[in-house]
Structures are given as C-alpha cells and as structure tokens.
Amino acid sequence: xxSVTQMEGPVTxxxxxxxxxxCTYTATGYPSLFWYVQYPGEGLQLLLxxxxxxxxxxxxxxxxxxxxxxxxxxxxxxxxQVSDSAVYFCALNAGGTSYGKLTFGQGTILTVHP
Amino acid sequence: xxxxxxxxxxxVTETGTPVTLRCHQxxxxxxxxxxxxxxxxxxxxxxxSYGVKDTDKGEVSDGYSVSRSKTxxxxxxxxxxxxxxxxxxxxxxxxxxxxxxxxxxxxxxxxLTVT
Numbered sequence: 001x002x003s004v005t006q007m008e009g010p011v012t013x014x015x016x017x018x019x020x021x022x023c024t025y026t027a028t029g030y031p032s033l034f035w036y037v038q039y040p041g042e043g044l045q046l047l048l049x050x051x052x053x054x055x056x057x058x059x060x061x062x063x064x065x066x067x068x069x070x071x072x073x074x075x076x077x078x079x080x081q082v083s084d085s086a087v088y089f090c091a092l093n094a095g096g097t098s099y100g101k102l103t104f105g106q107g108t109i110l111t112v113h114p
Numbered sequence: 115x116x117x118x119x120x121x122x123x124x125x126v127t128e129t130g131t132p133v134t135l136r137c138h139q140x141x142x143x144x145x146x147x148x149x150x151x152x153x154x155x156x157x158x159x160x161x162x163s164y165g166v167k168d169t170d171k172g173e174v175s176d177g178y179s180v181s182r183s184k185t186x187x188x189x190x191x192x193x194x195x196x197x198x199x200x201x202x203x204x205x206x207x208x209x210x211x212x213x214x215x216x217x218x219x220x221x222x223x224x225x226l227t228v229t
Contacts (some may be wrong), residue, residue, distance in 0.1 A: 036220075051215045095215070
C-alpha cells in the first residue's frame, strides 16, 4: 500500500538557519504530494503541494520539489524564524478513486531558537 | 477557512462508556474524513464519507463507527471507549481542485481522554 516516511525528529535550529525535512514515499500511479503544518494547539494547515513530477510547491518561504526518480518531496526553507516552530507532516493522495484520502508521514517537530 | 467545526473540543470519559464526536461543515462539501493523531504515528484515517449515507473504513476503524445523515454533519462514535482510544481526533473535508487533485482542510480537533 501507499506510505510516507519522514526524517526522524525533533529538529532544533537557530533562527536564520537552513531547514531541510526529508520525505520519501511509496505509491502506485501518480500521487499528489503535500506538506501540512500544525502549530501548537491547532489543526493542520496546508502549507504547499505538488501534483506531478518536477513540480515545485512554495509558500511562506518554504519549498518542496516532486522528485519521481527518487520518490521524494523534501521540505526546505532558506532562513527559519522562531514562528516556524511547529510540527510538519508530509502526505500523499493516490488519486484515481481514492476519494481524496491522504496518507501521512509520522510528522517532524521543528523548534527554532532565537 | 473551510467552515469546519468540531464538538466537543475536549472530553474526558470513562472506559466502557459510549462517546460521539461531531464534525459540522457549512459549505456542502461531499467528502469528509475522521483521523486520529498519536505521537509517532502522524494522522491515521479512521473512516471517511463520500456522500450522505455513504461511508467506508480507513486503516484504524476497529472500535469506531460513523454516520452521515445529512451533508453538513459527520459523526464519529466510540461504542465502548477504551484507553487506547485516548487521542486527538481531527475531522477534514476535501476540495477537488482544477488541477484534478484533492486538497484537504482540517477542523480544530477534539482531545479525548479515556480514563
């Protein structure tokens, strides 16, 4: 079945550091890929997405590129802020008759210190 | 904002008691979902609905049932709560986008503790 694997956390960075959170997936067909962010005490918010190979999703300074050859969708940000401290989830939708269901990775906790 | 509310937001209940969580949406979305969130597991799908009275199981459906008698409400019931069902429960809806992909939007969550 479909699966998503994220790098183990937690990740702790200083403000203005470069961020990478790795995400790899296993899926049949051509999935859509997503990153969601969860701030403390809140629900998940869609951060960015990519729907086909070589697409780059971007939002709020975060970027991720859909790499079909390596089945990856790594999240990057050039300069993190304290306000980026949150839990980040990689997810995929298999498309087709999947009724929009998402398969999530286990989440990566990011803490950014001043 | 996809207009999703969940009730209650917090609940403490005893083992063996029935519990019903409610998800309400205001924008007539067809697809709705219930997930649970546990440390180390991310979010796991419990049940989903693709229309009124049309529901199906997700990967962790044992011990849970759902009902959808009208478009705006999707109910999750724990028939006899157990401590392993202590979790945070999220409801979500899907929007079908122009690029032929789905985007999911989530409610604020319900924190359930079973003692």
